[in-house]
Amino acid sequence: MAVALTGLLASMHAHAAPVVSVRREAYQGRSGCFRISNGEVSLVVAPSIGRIVFYGPAAGPNLLWEQASLRGKTVTLAQGRKEWTNFGGDKLWPAPQSKWNWPPDPSLDGIGHTATALKGGSVRLTSAASPVSGIRFERVITMNAADGSVAIRNTMLNTSDQDVEWSVWEVAQVAEPRWCEMPVVVSAGLPKGWTAIGPNVPQPGYLDVRSGTVRLRRNPAKAAKIGGWSPSGLVRARIGAWDLTLRAKIEADGGYPDGGCPQEVFSSPDPLKYMELELLGPVRLLQPGDSQTLTTTWSLRRAVPGR
Numbered sequence: 283m284a285v286a287l288t289g290l291l292a293s294m295h296a297h298a299a300p301v302v303s304v305r306r307e308a309y310q311g312r313s314g315c316f317r318i319s320n321g322e323v324s325l326v327v328a329p330s331i332g333r334i335v336f337y338g339p340a341a342g343p344n345l346l347w348e349q350a351s352l353r354g355k356t357v358t359l360a361q362g363r364k365e366w367t368n369f370g371g372d373k374l375w376p377a378p379q380s381k382w383n384w385p386p387d388p389s390l391d392g393i394g395h396t397a398t399a400l401k402g403g404s405v406r407l408t409s410a411a412s413p414v415s416g417i418r419f420e421r422v423i424t425m426n427a428a429d430g431s432v433a434i435r436n437t438m439l440n441t442s443d444q445d446v447e448w449s450v451w452e453v454a455q456v457a458e459p460r461w462c463e464m465p466v467v468v469s470a471g472l473p474k475g476w477t478a479i480g481p482n483v484p485q486p487g488y489l490d491v492r493s494g495t496v497r498l499r500r501n502p503a504k505a506a507k508i509g510g511w512s513p514s515g516l517v518r519a520r521i522g523a524w525d526l527t528l529r530a531k532i533e534a535d536g537g538y539p540d541g542g543c544p545q546e547v548f549s550s551p552d553p554l555k556y557m558e559l560e561l562l563g564p565v566r567l568l569q570p571g572d573s574q575t576l577t578t579t580w581s582l583r584r585a586v587p588g589r
Contacts, residue, residue, distance in 0.1 A: 300427045302403030309335065311354025316397055316405045318423065323430025323582065327405050327423065330356050332395035334372040334423070334454075337432070337580060338524070345521045345582065346371050347457040347556035362388020370455045370556065374409075374419045374436055377451035377562050378539035387415050403427070416442030417568075419450075431581040438575075440568040449539050450563040450576035454528060455556045459519040462547045462557045463497040466510035471542045476510035479540050482548070484508060502552040509543025517545050517559040525585050528559050530578045536564040 300320045309315040309326050312335075316327040319340055326336035338345040348370040357367045366385035373391050376382070386392070389412035398406045404424040411418040422435040438450045456462070466475030476496045478484065484506040490497040498508055515532040518525055530544065538544045539562055548558035563576035 302425045302427045304399045304403055304405060306399075310348065312356075314397075316399060318403060318405060318425045318432075320425060320427045320430050323425070325423065325425060325432055327397060327407055328371070329397035329407065330394045331369050331371075332373060332391065332393065332407065332409055333369065335370070337372075337526070338582065343457070343522060343524075345456060345519075345524060345526045347455040347554075349554070356394065357388065357392045359388050359393050362392035367392060368554070372452065372454040374421065374438075375451045375453060376415050376417060376438070377449040378565070381448075382415070387412050389413070390415065390417075390419055411441035413442075415448070416440060416444065416446040417448060429581070431579060434578045434580070436563075436576045436578065437573050438568070439573040440570050443570050445567055445569050447565060447567045449565045450574060451539075452528075452530075452561045452576065452578055454559045456519045456521055456526060456559060458555045459500070459521045459557050461497050461499045462517065462519045462549075462559060463495055464510055464517045464545045464547060465495050465512040465514050466545075467494070467512045469511065469542075472511055475512075476508050477541055477543065479507040479509050479543070479546065482507040484549075488549075498547050498549055498557070500549045500551075500555070500557055502555075505551050506549040507546065509540050509546040511538070511542055511544060515544060515561065517547060517561065519557065519559055520585055523585055524582050526559070527581050527583075528561055528578055529581075530561045530563070530576060533564055537566075538562055538564055 302320050312328050318325045324340040328335045336344045389410045396408045407421045409419040418439045418441045420437045424433050440446050468475045482505045488499045488501045515530040518527045544562050546560040550556050566574045
């Protein structure tokens, strides 16, 4: 009887449903980080720099790019107002960029955020209220126990006493990808299905367009940026043996930034060997106290050879 019971318990343990854990830990010299994991996949949030800094298999590699020289470092509001500190990882900006140019608002990207672990294996990350942009960002990050995919509810709140007009813009810097791609659809606004954004036009040999998909490779000598639209709302990167996919729900009448582009890819030249997967919400007028939300999902899978 005891042997049978032991065998049953072992069988139950072997087939136990995966669970998500959230724990505080130090990561790359930064204390107070949150690691969300189902045992197979992990995501790390670093509140001291207001971003996600790790996503990938629990044992590595990290599919997000981090600037190694900045590990453990933080910035003050005064420092952030002078110049942007490129920590890497994944963060939020308001769009369109043409309204703020450069550098990014340090209240939203630079100084520390507050973070709280929530029930159900989620973490809430909240920025300061920016007196410049008139908004605050809040992100609720939740991992699916079954497959390690992640849903991120990105909310922009108008904290000012005036109307503001912005889009929520998620920017994920990925580490030395072989390529980044997005499906595109030809339209009146995008007759090629995609467009170069700003002066960063892809050079010959680094852009491949076929079967409704645009694929960009990193040019070590020159930056490039493209945008497009498709109902899939998908951007993907091939990083080593893994495919990382980010996706958002697309609104047909969106009013998206950059000529109608909810999906964008940026390529950085050397020495910073990263590309960016970017998803944008529609530009919306927010009265004081109003908010808008862009929910994105992340997933990873083993790359299919030859693709």
